[in-house]
Each structure stands twice: as C-alpha cells, then as structure tokens.
Amino acid sequence: MEPDDWIALGTGIAGLATGAGAIFYAHRSVGVARESEATARKVARVALEQEHDRLFPPQPDSLPARTTDRQQLFVTLRMPRTYTARVLVDDGSGGLRQVRGLMTLRANEDVQVVVEHMPPDRAEMLTRAVVLKLWPPLDGGWTCECGRESADEHGGGAWPEHWLWRAPVTRRAKPAVH
Numbered sequence: 570m571e572p573d574d575w576i577a578l579g580t581g582i583a584g585l586a587t588g589a590g591a592i593f594y595a596h597r598s599v600g601v602a603r604e605s606e607a608t609a610r611k612v613a614r615v616a617l618e619q620e621h622d623r624l625f626p627p628q629p630d631s632l633p634a635r636t637t638d639r640q641q642l643f644v645t646l647r648m649p650r651t652y653t654a655r656v657l658v659d660d661g662s663g664g665l666r667q668v669r670g671l672m673t674l675r676a677n678e679d680v681q682v683v684v685e686h687m688p689p690d691r692a693e694m695l696t697r698a699v700v701l702k703l704w705p706p707l708d709g710g711w712t713c714e715c716g717r718e719s720a721d722e723h724g725g726g727a728w729p730e731h732w733l734w735r736a737p738v739t740r741r742a743k744p745a746v747h
C-alpha cells in the first residue's frame with residue numbers, strides 16, 4: 570500500500586479514534602522503512618566509491634625516463650593489479666598524445682613504453698607526464714562495481730576512462746663517465 574492509500578483509508582474511518590491511531594502508526598512505519606531504505610542505499614553508494622578509490626593504483630611523484638641505444642625515451646610501468654589501459658603523453662603541446670592503444674598491464678609486471686623519440690643532439694625531452702586511461706581488465710579477474718565506464722575493445726581513443734592516472738616524468742641522469 571502507498572502512503573496516499575493509507576491517508577484515504579484514514580479519512581474514511583476518521584470517526585474511529587483507535588483505528589485512526591493504528592493507521593497513523595502504520596503510515597509512519599512506511600515512512601521510516603523508506604528512510605532506512607534510502608540510508609542503506611547511501612551507505613552502499615559510499616562503500617562502492619571507497620572501493621573505487623581503493624582500486625585506483627598509486628600515482629608516483631616521479632616516473633624516471635631512460636633512453637635506449639635506439640634513441641627512444643621510455644618509461645617503465647608497473648601496476649599492483651591487472652588493468653586494461655591506454656597510454657598517453659603530455660608533451661606540453663596542450664593536448665594528450667596516445668603512445669599505446671588498448672593494452673593489458675599485468676599485475677606486478679614491468680612494462681616498458683616508449684614515449685618519445687630522442688635524438689642524441691637534443692638534450693631536453695618534451696615529455697612532461699605519462700597519463701594512463703585505466704579500466705578494470707577486459708579479460709576479467711576483478712571488476713569495480715561503481716558504475717563508471719568499462720573498457721570496450723572497439724572503443725575509440727576518446728572512450729571515457731574508469732580512472733585517469735598521471736605521473737610526472739623525470740629524466741634519469743646519465744651515468745657519469747670515468
């Protein structure tokens with residue numbers, strides 16, 4: 570029965586004082602039940618958001634970049650759990666440049682990603698930060714129930730991320746020559 574039904578019923582038998590009292594009490598109980606339902610929903614939502622935050626991998630203060638002998642500047646990524654990811658680079662041009670399309674970052678495995686071509690005659694790198702668009706892994710294993718985006722292997726580069734991860738890149742000093 571909806572609360573309005575209770576009111577209608579209450580009006581119909583208003584002459585019966587005890588009956589009206591019982592109905593008033595029943596009406597209140599419906600209200601209390603709904604309030605606790607809403608509270609339970611809020612508590613569940615807070616728990617989902619806390620879990621969402623917990624599943625966001627730590628963002629280091631600095632991600633060291635190194636060069637290979639093939640003049641490529643790369644960084645090493647290592648995630649505490651498996652994610653589906655896209656790797657983008659902030660090179661100070663105002664936008665983000667994708668350097669790796671949809672890929673899997675496996676739990677506790679080092680993944681080297683080339684972020685920039687670095688000819689020997691250029692001392693300064695352009696890369697300022699590595700930005701990861703992250704999702705719970707496409708191939709399962711675990712998920713986040715918060716309701717934000719899932720990865721889609723057919724999604725374009727603009728597909729909304731579940732988490733946006735960012736770490737400033739620093740150039741690792743070349744070893745001293747003796």
Ligand SMILES: [Zn+2]
Pocket residue numbers: 621713714715716717731
């Ligand atoms: Zn989430």
